[in-house]
Amino acid sequence: MTRFRLAVLAALLAPTAAAAGPISWSYTSSGASEAGYGFDPAALAFTTDEGEVQQIYPANGAYAPWFVSPIPVEGPTLWTHVTLWDTAAAEAYTFRIPVVFSDNEPAPEGEWDTHVPRIGSITPFDVKLGTHKYHVEPGPWLTLNVSVTTTPEPATLLMGAVGLAGVAIPRRRG
Helix, strand or coil: CCHHHEEEEHHHHHHCCCCCCCCCEEEEEEEEECCCCCEECCEEEEEEECCCCECCCCCCCEEECCCCCCCCCEEEEEEEEEEEEEEEEEEEEEEEEEEECCCCCCCCCCCEEEEEEEEECCCEEEECCEEEEEEEEECCCCCEEEEEEEEHHHHHHHHHHHHHHHCCCCCCCC
């Protein structure tokens, strides 16, 4: 009987163990431009280990015009659409992020100066695509940090609970 219980437990845990391993995903960014300010579209694919933090660059190739200082501290804010794509689930999630141009180190009057881009204020969030949970948060300067973890499906959790209950509860013989 003990062998049977171990076999049932192994069968219930096998799908979870089989799902472990590298996770394939990708992102795209739409790019934007306005009055001489902008950045290029971006796209990149990744294969990451579960929980590994990957930096993505949604404002690739940013550029801004040069002016004779003094210039206003705040420049324009451009918005880009970022799409996360989960390869295994063939599901995607799109969100918008601001790219803020500002002059945080003003040049002396009469010298050339420009606005420097950075990712604007965003609140960290989670999104579930298939069996993967993506956590997105601001990274340094022009990046976002993305980490991916595997989340078991509710049916798998229920099967595991029933299997464990069956193993744990001794059977009465009559």
